[in-house]
Amino acid sequence: MLNPSKFKTSLVTLLFFTSITLExxxxxxxxxxxxxxxxxxxxxxxxxxxxxxxxxxxxxIIVDTMLAKSNQSLMATIESISEKPAKLVVNTHDHMDHTGNNKSFIELGAAKHTHGEMSNNDLNIVTTNVASHSSNDLLVYFPDSNVLMMGDSFTNNWYPTFWAGGLAGQTVIIDKALELANKDTTVVPGHGFITNTEGLKRYKENATNWVNRIMELHHQGLSTEDIAKDEALNNLLKRFANGVRPVKDLKRMMEHFINKTIEVELKLSTK
Ligand SMILES: [Zn+2]
Known part of the structure; x- marks a missing residue:
């Protein structure tokens, strides 16, 4: 278990350190x-x-732990929310923007969920045995609070990134999520804004149309550059990647994600 006084000390040390070295x-x-x-x-x-x-x-119980560089802010924010110790860390998947501060919680005494399903009133971890964003995506549902943490099987501020399992894998996970959730469930994407099952259904529809349109144009023989200019695709992007993160070169980014989508879908279709 986490020793609360140890947590306090480390936070004080951290603030002290910050004030000395960063003026x-x-x-x-x-x-x-x-x-x-x-x-x-x-x-x-x-x-x-x-x-x-x-x-x-x-x-x-902490689901995902941000990038390592966010350590001080993450620890301070959590302490401002509750003085209780962290008892369990769960990661929706193992990418570094979701696992960067696991170590800090473990050092303070928290256990780490390693794999497999888990089910009680507080927490219901569902494995789907299907690749989607990564080869091992979890759905983490909290029945009493009625909150569903989706990880990057669902992001609503960016292009869909189903690089491990393609649209098919992502659809399986989203359908599973829709089975777990009800109309009052708070649905939390890995990145983007908090929503509900309606938001998740809209995303599923838009992501499906996005892939189908790209593949349709690809099979017609269009180049990536021309696919990126497609009006239907651009309208779709506005709808499902609400407020796409500002990037320096949006055109290049769009082409990159179109290429990735084609590559993944072609690879999976020949399996
Ligand atoms: Zn992520």
Missing amino acids: AKEVDLIPYEKVSDDFYVLLADGYGSNVGIKVTNDGL
């Missing part, structure tokens, strides 16, 4: 939303992935 620069707190009595979602923007915090009687 009293304060630690930024990460914006968050309280989505139920005992559940908070920290918003990824600039820090890594969205993070779920479930407050239970004997400690916090």
Whole structure:
């Protein structure tokens, strides 16, 4: 178990360190939303992935831990939410923007969920045995709080990134999520804004249309550059990647994601 006094000490040390070396620069707190009595979602923007915090009687369950560089902000923000120790860390998948601070919680005494399903009133971890964004994506559902953490099987501020399992894999996971959830469920994407099952269904429809349109144009023999100019595709992008992250070269980014989509879908179709 985490020793709360140890956590306090390390935070004080950290603030002290910051004030000495960075000339009293304060630690930024990460914006968050309280989505139920005992559940908070920290918003990824600039820090890594969205993070779920479930407050239970004997400690916090933390889903995803952002980028390592966000350590000070993450620890300070969580402490501002609850003084309870972290008791369990769960990662939706193993990419570094979701796992960067696992170590800090483990060092403070939290256990780490390693693999497999888990089910109780607080927490229901569902493995789908299908690749989607990565080869091992989890759905992490909290029945009592009615919150579903989707990881990057669902992102609503970016292109769909189903690089391990293609659209087929992503569809399986989203359908599973829609089975777990109900109309009142808070659905949290890996990146982007908090929504509900309607938002998730819209994403599924748009992502499906996105892939089908790209593949249709690809099979007609169009180049990536010409596919990127397609009006239907651009309208679609506006709808499902609401507020696409500002990037220096949007045209290049669009072409990159079109190429990735074609590559993944062709690879999976020949398997
Ligand atoms: Zn991510």
